[in-house]
Amino acid sequence: MLKRSILIPLILLCFSVSLSAEKLNVITGDPQSIIFVNGQNLGTEALYNYETLPGSYHIKIQNDGHTVFTKVVTVYHGEVTTIDTQHFVDVPKSNTPDLGPKRLAEKRLRLLKGNIGIGYQLGYVSGLSVTTIVQKIRVGIMGWQMPGNETQMSELRLSYALRDKLSLMGNLISLYSGVGIGSKKIGDDIDDSFSEIMIGVDMPAKYGYWNVEVGYGFISNKDNESNNGLVGKAGYHFYF
Numbered sequence: 333m334l335k336r337s338i339l340i341p342l343i344l345l346c347f348s349v350s351l352s353a354e355k356l357n358v359i360t361g362d363p364q365s366i367i368f369v370n371g372q373n374l375g376t377e378a379l380y381n382y383e384t385l386p387g388s389y390h391i392k393i394q395n396d397g398h399t400v401f402t403k404v405v406t407v408y409h410g411e412v413t414t415i416d417t418q419h420f421v422d423v424p425k426s427n428t429p430d431l432g433p434k435r436l437a438e439k440r441l442r443l444l445k446g447n448i449g450i451g452y453q454l455g456y457v458s459g460l461s462v463t464t465i466v467q468k469i470r471v472g473i474m475g476w477q478m479p480g481n482e483t484q485m486s487e488l489r490l491s492y493a494l495r496d497k498l499s500l501m502g503n504l505i506s507l508y509s510g511v512g513i514g515s516k517k518i519g520d521d522i523d524d525s526f527s528e529i530m531i532g533v534d535m536p537a538k539y540g541y542w543n544v545e546v547g548y549g550f551i552s553n554k555d556n557e558s559n560n561g562l563v564g565k566a567g568y569h570f571y572f
Contacts (some may be wrong), residue, residue, distance in 0.1 A: 356413050357412065359378045360378060361377070365400070370392075371392075390404050391405055447465045449472075452568060456551075456563045457516055463569065472491075473486070487512050490510050491511075525549045530546065532547075540569055540570040
C-alpha cells in the first residue's frame, strides 16, 4: 500500500509535467554554430521542438569559440517560442508548431536577406540607392537628379563583407568596408567630384535593414580645389 501511495502521485506528477511542457525552437542556419540553453549544450545548427516549462531562458550561440548571439527569452504557456537568427526575427508567441523546411545550408546574412536591395541613402550624396550582392562583394549606385540638370548627385560604390555575424547588444549585424566615386552638382555653387573609403554596418529592422557608415572623402571642385574630410551616411533598404 505504501509503494502504491507513492507511485500513483509520481505518475500523476510526470503526466502533468509532460502536459505542461512547451516547445522551444532555436534556428541558426550554420552547421558550425553551437546552441546553449541556460548553459547546456543542446546541439548544433538548429534545435526543434525542445520541451521545456514556461519561464525565462538564456539562449547563447557560439561559433569557433566566439559568442555570436545571446539573449534571454520567455517561453509562454500554450505557445511555441521560436528564435530564428537567420532572419534576425524573434517570434516569442508563435502558435504554429510546424515550422516547415528551413534553408539551413545558407550561412551568410547577405544570402538570407536577398541579393537585391532598394532604399534611400542620406549623406554628402543622398538619393535612391540600389545594391546588388554577389558572394561577399556588394555593388551599389545611388543619387538623384532634378529636371534641367541643375541639381544632380550620383555615386558608384564597391564594398566587401568583412563579417556577416557579429553580436551587438543582442542583435546580429553585418560589417563591410569599401570605396566609392561620384559627383555632386547644385546649380552654379557646387560642382564637385569625389572619392571615398568607408566602413559600415547593416542592422536588422522590422521590415528591412538600417545601414550606418563613416569614411574619409577626397573632394575636389571644378577649379581643382580640395576639401577633404570625414563623411558619414545612413540609409534604409529592403532586400529581396
